[in-house]
Amino acid sequence: MGASRKADQGPPVGGKGRVSRRGFLAGTAAAAAAAIVPRHVLGGVYAPPSETLAVGIVGCGGQSGEDVRNYIGGAGGQYRVLAVCDVDTQRVARAVKSHGEGCQGYTDFRRLIEREDLDVVSVATPPHWHALITIAAMQAGKDVLCEKPMTKFIAEGRAVVNAARRYGRVFQIGTSGRFGAYKSSASRLIHKIMRSGLLKRCPGVWIQRGGFHIKPYCGRVGPKPEAVPPHLDWDMYCGPAPLAPYHPHRFGGSHRFYWDYEGQGLADFAQHYLDPIQWVWGKDDTSPVEVEAYAPPAHPDAAGMWGWVEMKYADGLTFVFDGGEWGKPYDRKAERRVELEDLDEESRNKVEAMPDPEPPRTFVEAVRTRRRSAGHEEAAHRAATVIHLANIAIRCGRKIRYDPVKEQIIGDDFANRLVNQPMRAPWHL
Known part of the structure; x- marks a missing residue:
């Protein structure tokens, strides 16, 4: 990593060779490990999360929890799922049981994101809901992990970008190819x-x-x-x-x-x-x-x-x-x-x-430093x-x-x- 931040990494949030055009698609690698530091270490206007991120998950289908495991746990971060939400009460019950004591279930995402004890909201619904839930979560002061595709149509994406900048939130899309x-x-x-x-x-x-x-x-x-x-x-x-x-x-x-x-x-x-x-x-x-x-x-x-x-x-x-x-x-x-x-x-x-x-920044590191994540x-x-x-x-x-x-x-x-x-x-x- 160089001494200064490279332009391609974006603003803070708040050798010779011949290369085949497909050569770089050979595979992906796990994100580099990064630690979340205690609130008292970083200080400043933004109060960073504790060593353990409090997470709420919206969408309890097949991808429920995958992004949390991959982009927080897989990057060396600690987390605890405190809330889950789905429009299917059977899925909610299964998810609450899966995440254990202290996890509360909801059927309306608005009740989940209004909780003040959550640091991160993971959006794992069908894509026609991605933008609205992401924007609402950011407005409520949460950082967001969002399943791919990011949105259902183009204008939604620009609205999410504007919300991330307006509310000073970290966003990570659910893919790690870079x-x-x-x-x-x-x-x-x-x-x-x-x-x-x-x-x-x-x-x-x-x-x-x-x-x-x-x-x-x-x-x-x-x-x-x-x-x-x-x-x-x-x-x-x-x-x-x-x-x-x-x-x-x-x-x-x-x-x-x-x-x-x-x-x-x-x-x-x-x-x-x-x-x-x-x-x-x-x-x-x-x-x-x-x-x-x-x-x-x-x-x-x-x-x-x-x-x-x-x-x-x-x-x-x-x-x-x-x-x-x-x-x-x-x-x-x-x-x-x-x-x-x-x-x-x-x-x-x-x-x-x-x-x-500069190396791509994991979601965990982005939350800690308040700079853009890789995705x-x-x-x-x-x-x-x-x-x-x-x-x-x-x-x-x-x-x-x-x-x-x-x-x-x-x-x-x-x-x-x-x-x-x-x-x-x-x-x-």
């Missing part, structure tokens, strides 16, 4: 080259689906409604989404297959890939300007198949999501690489003289934006142009309505 990327000298070299602004010809990054299949993420068109189980508050589950007739396929893990709640497999998995890729290629503070999808006509309610999505940035850098399960394969053309020899001698010397980027809100928002733009192109069936500063789609009113989607009353950003 810790593994940082360990690769090749990835650090690409990062330095891209951040230098000296590369005149930008390459493409080809991202294969890797580990999941698209077809199982397809929704069901027109399923016959069923009776709402007595242990489930279906109205609260839908929340800001339309109050659709209940069907078990719209609940649990299969909620991902419907546009009302998430954005199919791209939204579920792509943030894992995009988080390290964005950091390596220096795109944590911007978004693509052109997005084109190759996919069949999309259903307005149920997510379906797609082939590939191509996303181009203003400097020519292109990301490609290649699903590989529908239609003709993406034409990868020639394999392209990034190397120091792409630069003239003066530029090479400048890049080689650049210090290595901070702006980076998470920009990664989610790529996902949302890809899904908008799939749903519209045409190329879209995007302004990454205004965060609006250009010249396409229908597509732009998907950037800032309406919420069901009384919920709003």
